[in-house]
Amino acid sequence: MNLTDSALLNSYSVYALYSAMAVYALAFIAFAVDLARRSSAVDAIEATDLLEADAASPARAGGTLTLKRPVLSRISARMDNDAALPYGRSSSLRIGVSLTVLAWVLHLAATVMRGFAADRVPWANMYEFAMTGTLLIMTVFLLVLLRSDLRFLGTFVTGLVLVLLGIAALQFYVEVAPLPPALQSAWLVIHVFVASLGTGLFALGFALSTVQLLQARRENHVADGAEAPRGAIASALRLRFLATLPSSATLENLSYRINIIGFILWTFTLMAGSIWAEQAWGRYWGWDTKEVWTFIIWVIYAGYIHARATRGWRGSRSAWLAIIGFSAVMFNFGIVNVFFNGLHSYSGLAL
Amino acid sequence: MQPKLSLIGWLRWFWRQLTSMRTALFLLLMLAIAAIPGSLVPQRSSDPNGVTQYFADNPDLAPTLDKLQAFDVYTSAWFSAIYLLLFISLIGCVIPRTKHHFLALRAKPPATPARLARLSGFTERDAPARTDATAAITTASALLKSSGYRVARFNAAGESSVSAERGYLRETGNLTFHIALLGVLVTVGFGGGYGFSGQRVLVEGQTFVNTLLAYDSFNPGRFFDDTTLDPYTLSLDDFSVSYEQRNLQAYGQPIDFTADVSVTPKNAKPNPAEVKVNGPLRTNGTSIYLLGNGYAPTIQVTAPDGTVVFSDSVPFLPQDANLTSLGIVKVPDGLTEQLGMIGFFYPTQDKAESGANFSSYPDLEYPLLTLNVYTGDLGLDDGVPTSVYALVTDDLTQQTGGKTGVASIELKPGESAELPDGLGTVSFVDNDPAASAAGDFKQSVPRFASFDIHHDPTQIWLISFSVLVLFGLFTGLMVPRRRVWVKATTASDGTVHLEYAALARGDDPALETAVTALADRHEKLLNNAQPTATPRKDLGLQRESD
Ligand code: HEM
Numbered sequence: 068m069n070l071t072d073s074a075l076l077n078s079y080s081v082y083a084l085y086s087a088m089a090v091y092a093l094a095f096i097a098f099a100v101d102l103a104r105r106s107s108a109v110d111a112i113e114a115t116d117l118l119e120a121d122a123a124s125p126a127r128a129g130g131t132l133t134l135k136r137p138v139l140s141r142i143s144a145r146m147d148n149d150a151a152l153p154y155g156r157s158s159s160l161r162i163g164v165s166l167t168v169l170a171w172v173l174h175l176a177a178t179v180m181r182g183f184a185a186d187r188v189p190w191a192n193m194y195e196f197a198m199t200g201t202l203l204i205m206t207v208f209l210l211v212l213l214r215s216d217l218r219f220l221g222t223f224v225t226g227l228v229l230v231l232l233g234i235a236a237l238q239f240y241v242e243v244a245p246l247p248p249a250l251q252s253a254w255l256v257i258h259v260f261v262a263s264l265g266t267g268l269f270a271l272g273f274a275l276s277t278v279q280l281l282q283a284r285r286e287n288h289v290a291d292g293a294e295a296p297r298g299a300i301a302s303a304l305r306l307r308f309l310a311t312l313p314s315s316a317t318l319e320n321l322s323y324r325i326n327i328i329g330f331i332l333w334t335f336t337l338m339a340g341s342i343w344a345e346q347a348w349g350r351y352w353g354w355d356t357k358e359v360w361t362f363i364i365w366v367i368y369a370g371y372i373h374a375r376a377t378r379g380w381r382g383s384r385s386a387w388l389a390i391i392g393f394s395a396v397m398f399n400f401g402i403v404n405v406f407f408n409g410l411h412s413y414s415g416l417a418l
Numbered sequence: 419m420q421p422k423l424s425l426i427g428w429l430r431w432f433w434r435q436l437t438s439m440r441t442a443l444f445l446l447l448m449l450a451i452a453a454i455p456g457s458l459v460p461q462r463s464s465d466p467n468g469v470t471q472y473f474a475d476n477p478d479l480a481p482t483l484d485k486l487q488a489f490d491v492y493t494s495a496w497f498s499a500i501y502l503l504l505f506i507s508l509i510g511c512v513i514p515r516t517k518h519h520f521l522a523l524r525a526k527p528p529a530t531p532a533r534l535a536r537l538s539g540f541t542e543r544d545a546p547a548r549t550d551a552t553a554a555i556t557t558a559s560a561l562l563k564s565s566g567y568r569v570a571r572f573n574a575a576g577e578s579s580v581s582a583e584r585g586y587l588r589e590t591g592n593l594t595f596h597i598a599l600l601g602v603l604v605t606v607g608f609g610g611g612y613g614f615s616g617q618r619v620l621v622e623g624q625t626f627v628n629t630l631l632a633y634d635s636f637n638p639g640r641f642f643d644d645t646t647l648d649p650y651t652l653s654l655d656d657f658s659v660s661y662e663q664r665n666l667q668a669y670g671q672p673i674d675f676t677a678d679v680s681v682t683p684k685n686a687k688p689n690p691a692e693v694k695v696n697g698p699l700r701t702n703g704t705s706i707y708l709l710g711n712g713y714a715p716t717i718q719v720t721a722p723d724g725t726v727v728f729s730d731s732v733p734f735l736p737q738d739a740n741l742t743s744l745g746i747v748k749v750p751d752g753l754t755e756q757l758g759m760i761g762f763f764y765p766t767q768d769k770a771e772s773g774a775n776f777s778s779y780p781d782l783e784y785p786l787l788t789l790n791v792y793t794g795d796l797g798l799d800d801g802v803p804t805s806v807y808a809l810v811t812d813d814l815t816q817q818t819g820g821k822t823g824v825a826s827i828e829l830k831p832g833e834s835a836e837l838p839d840g841l842g843t844v845s846f847v848d849n850d851p852a853a854s855a856a857g858d859f860k861q862s863v864p865r866f867a868s869f870d871i872h873h874d875p876t877q878i879w880l881i882s883f884s885v886l887v888l889f890g891l892f893t894g895l896m897v898p899r900r901r902v903w904v905k906a907t908t909a910s911d912g913t914v915h916l917e918y919a920a921l922a923r924g925d926d927p928a929l930e931t932a933v934t935a936l937a938d939r940h941e942k943l944l945n946n947a948q949p950t951a952t953p954r955k956d957l958g959l960q961r962e963s964d
Contacts, residue, residue: 070664244668248675248695324927327895334891338884347696349615349707349870351880352606353464354492359457366450372895373443380443403457 076184077243081236083177084198088232090170091225097163098221104157105219105308150311163221164212170225171205178202185243190259191250193404197235200263200400201228207267215321219312223274234401254343262336266396268329269368273393275322276386281306283315283383319382323375326389330368337361360399367392436503437510445504452500456491459483463492505603512596519589526570530579530903534919537903539933545914546944551578551906554914557943558904561936567902579905584898588924591893598886605883609876611639616871620654621714621731622864627651628704628871642873650702651682655690657711657865661781670740670779677708677867693869703873710868712736712743715763715787716847719749722840727752729847733866734763735807740777741765746809747789750798753841758792758809760819765863782859787846789827790819791838831862898926902936916940 178198182189190199208224211217246255285306312318340361341351352358371392374385423431435441460468469489473480487494534540545554555578559569567582616633618626626632628650638644656678662671680688681701693699699706712734719728727749734745742764749757766779767786775788795813797804804810817838819826827835831848848854850861905917918937922929 073665242667244665244671245662245673248672251674252696254696320925320927323925327925331888331891331895334888338888342881343696345877346698347707349698349705349709349872351877354456354461355464356457359453363450363453363457366446366453370443370446370450373439373446377439377443379440 073184073186073243076180080177080180080184083173083180084232084236087170087173087177088229088236090166090173091229091232094163094166094170095222095225095229097159097166098218098225100159101157101163102219102222102308104159105311106306109307109310150313160218160221163225164218167205167221167225168209171202171209174198174202174205181243185245187246188256188260190263191246191255192241192244193239194235194241196259196263196400197231197239199260200266201231201235203263204228204267204270207264207271211271211325217271217275217321219308220271220274220278223277224270227270227274249347252343252346254339254346258336258339258343261332261339265329265332265336266400268325268332269389269393269396272322272326272329272389275318275325276389278309278312279315279318279322279386280383280390282309282312282318283386285309286315315382319386322386322389326368326371326392330365330372333361333365333368337365356403357399360395360403364392364395364399367395433510436507439511442504442507442511445500445507448500449504452497453491455488459488459491461491462489501603505600508596508600512593512600515589516593516597519586519593522589523586527568527581527583527901529570530572530581530905534903534905534917537919537921539918539920539930541918541933541937543916543918543937543941545906545916546941547913549914549944549947551908551914553947554578554906554916554940554944555580555904557947558906558936558940561940561943562902562904565936577905577907579903582902582904583900584902585900585923587893588897588899589894591890591895591897593890594886595890595894598883598890601883602880602887605876605879609874609880611641612876613872613874614638614642615873617709617868618871619733619866619868620652621733621866622654622657625651625653628702633871648702648704649684652706652869653680653682653688654678654867655680657867659711659781659865661779670781672780675708675711677711677869679706693867703875705872705874707870707872708867709870710736712741712866713763713765713782713863714866715745715761715863716849717747717759717761717787718845718847719747719753719757719837719842720845721752721842725752727842731864731866732761733868734761738777739780741780742777746807748796748798748806748809750796755793755839755841756796756798757837757841758794758796758811758814759844760790760792760809762788763863764788782861782863785831785859785863787829788819789829789844791817791827793817793839793841831859895925898928898932899923900926900929900932902933904936904940 178189178195181195181198185191185195189195204224205228208217208220313321340358344353344355344358345351367388371385371388374380374388460472462469472489483489487496491497531537545551552573555571559571559580559582562569562580562582565584567584568586569580569582572579572581614637616636618632618634620626628647630636630644630647654677658674658676658678659672660674662668662673675695677693679691679693679699681691681699682688683702691699691701693706693708695708698708714731714733716731717728718726721727728747732745732747734743736743742762745761745763747757747759747761749759762775764775764777764784764786765781766777766783768776768778768784770776775786792809792811792814794815797810797813816822818824824838827837827844829835829844829846831846831854832851834843834845836842837844848862849864853860854862900923901921903917903919907915907917909915916937918933918940920929920933
């Protein structure tokens with residue numbers, strides 16, 4: 068491709084990316100509105116429930132508010148529909164998903180055009196890696212939606228992708244440049260792609276574990292008979308919508324299933340990376356900062372898997388490990404790449 | 419009163435603690451935390467210059483950190499202690515589990531629980547009329563067997579059942595994973611000891627013989643025997659670099675390095691081959707990596723009487739992306755004084771406003787060599803080894819450049835200049851004078867390549883264990899292990915009631931769907947079996963009675 072075509076294509080890619088970000092922002096708003104509506108629906112139901120409960124019997128089964136209202140669930144059959152108050156018919160939720168799909172198409176177009184403009188895979192510097200990585204996070208999210216109704220994570224996923232893309236576009240942007248010889252390898256394609264895919268899964272697992280923790284807190288409150296969550300944050304944000312989400316046990320299982328696939332991919336990433344390191348630098352492992360962090364992340368998730376099989380560590384404690392694990396992934400990507408010295412200085416940024 | 423533990427008792431207690439899941443988890447988390455400091459502080463193994471710099475920048479803190487082995491985290495006592503304990507724990511955990519698993523592989527699935535209703539995926543069906551309970555269980559048993567279950571039949575009064583189990587591969591995978599992990603550690607721990615790594619710089623046209631003395635530096639492993647070096651030769655025939663020229667955003671960025679070499683095994687013909695940045699050359703049991711490159715200007719020093727006292731292509735070390743390069747020439751003999759020169763080479767020379775030279779492009783567009791000349795004692799005769807890349811100027815007198823007031827010698831390819839004090843002349847030899855005369859300097863200065871040459875016979879083990887780790891991980895996490903039961907009870911009126919249930923062992927998202935699917939397939943089989951199981955006469959009778 069000649070240079071003017073390449074520059075033109077890259078500028079289209081940039082436009083597409085900004086458009087995708089705008090549409091993700093709209094999707095984010097729609098998902099947030101959905102959460103707000105869930106909260107007020109829960110308020111309404113609980114209000115009528117209280118009236119009925121007062122009229123009938125003072126005993127309300129702790130935590131298991133059975134649904135009497137026609138707010139029927141469409142949560143897929145594959146997932147245990149064990150929300151305290153199943154809720155699934157919000158138009159804002161459907162708008163959120165549609166907008167997300169539209170934004171994803173624009174995002175995909177932006178990434179593909181960047182790849183063609185550069186005449187190689189679009190993940191050779193931080194800007195491109197962020198673009199492709201977030202695309203994969205979103206792809207994993209949309210694919211998982213086909214199997215399980217995790218639409219309630221829309222706010223989180225669109226929010227995360229938006230923040231990452233914003234940073235990438237404003238802080239990491241670099242013009243199209245040819246690959247330096249150190250990156251000219253089939254392992255760039257495999258190693259980095261699988262790492263991004265693993266990151267996408269860990270992101271979802273992180274979100275589920277976070278909701279799991281909030282949900283577990285709500286369940287404890289309900290079990291204790293407390294009227295409303297008393298935590299400052301919870302009452303400030305009125306996280307009443309949690310009642311419409313799956314139970315913490317279901318969230319924990321979902322998070323685990325997603326995280327173990329992420330872990331297998333991460334293990335592969337680690338091995339592929341050391342094969343590549345052997346080819347490029349003549350040693351397969353040298354405790355370079357990037358290698359150190361990849362290893363730390365791997366060990367944290369191994370700990371997470373063990374925690375699930377250790378008495379006293381199931382539930383909230385293992386959820387914290389998944390959260391720490393993903394924080395390390397973000398740290399590895401955002402901080403280690405840019406600020407730490409090492410052989411993996413592929414940010415493409417001159418600091 | 420607490421019973422006193424004997425020594426054996428204590429040991430046993432300690433061993434049980436060490437091999438518990440809780441300890442394994444604790445040690446794993448410790449390992450993650452202990453690995454962090456090594457990314458915050460430069461490490462001797464990967465960044466020795468960084469360590470020196472750190473000592474210079476933090477003179478108070480650095481020695482304390484050094485005592486804590488913070489610059490050698492991954493070989494430190496505390497890091498090693500954590501991973502060794504972890505692996506002892508792992509061994510202690512894996513041995514009993516392997517034994518247990520071997521027994522389980524031979525054992526029959528356990529008896530059918532009395533009440534299935536409490537188990538996952540509990541499903542009830544009524545068998546088609548005239549089904550025999552035992553026959554129905556035989557069908558179920560065959561069905562389960564064909565889906566990879568191991569089965570055992572149980573019969574009690576009025577009920578027949580099959581107990582089935584599948585997914586032994588899950589535990590096999592898990593054990594494979596953990597054992598292969600041990601294999602990786604042992605290989606990494608000892609593997610390096612059986613090989614060597616060496617470095618060698620070659621200028622275009624030079625040849626190297628794979629023998630101990632020919633290496634610039636050589637690091638044998640503990641168990642490596644030098645006499646096993648295979649004396650093949652490696653010649654650098656040509657080193658080519660291409661630079662980005664069209665894309666102004668990346669102008670001058672190297673896009674390809676290729677070392678064209680010839681490898682000549684002992685008593686054989688030379689084979690042409692290539693070494694690239696991501697493409698090591700595997701030959702004669704060694705791997706040859708291209709790790710660096712630069713220019714090696716050919717410099718000649720001639721005494722006043724015309725004898726050539728120095729003539730060599732000297733590798734100059736690149737200092738920046740545009741290959742401003744620094745090199746050292748030492749001429750100990752043949753002149754009236756010992757001579758040392760610090761040279762700067764600019765492949766495309768440009769002048770800053772301050773008057774300082776710099777290189778504005780990495781290729782040979784307008785090459786210039788500048789030399790600062792020193793005379794005096796080079797310090798070569800003290801018997802102390804000195805680096806060829808450094809000039810110790812303590813006992814030398816600077817004659818040109820710097821504060822001497824005498825301009826540095828500046829040479830273009832093919833040019834010569836008088837040395838100070840009438841010592842003789844120095845020339846910058848042009849490798850391709852004809853082209854240079856026409857303004858093309860591309861071939862005027864030879865390039866050098868620095869190669870790392872490694873030998874590690876254990877890499878094949880490492881890759882095999884890694885494959886096992888991945889395989890074990892995948893099967894250990896993804897293969898569902900479950901028990902399934904089918905029970906047929908015959909009621910007093912002769913109808914047969916079927917119950918299905920399952921129990922997950924480990925995470926098993928598809929358990930309930932699997933039970934329903936089993937019940938559906940079983941029902942279908944029983945229905946299909948009807949016509950043959952039922953005499954034709956009956957059918958006829960039925961039709962008549964309809
Ligand atoms: C070197 C340290 C270790 C690492 C990196 C590690 C990693 C893992 C991983 C990734 C898994 C899930 C994979 C699978 O099930 O195949 C796992 C499972 C398991 N590990 Fe380890 N492990 C280590 C040490 C240990 C030790 C010391 C023990 C024994 C105390 C142990 C006992 C187990 C058990 C019982 C499981 C099965 C858990 C389950 O079924 O969910 N591991 N380990």
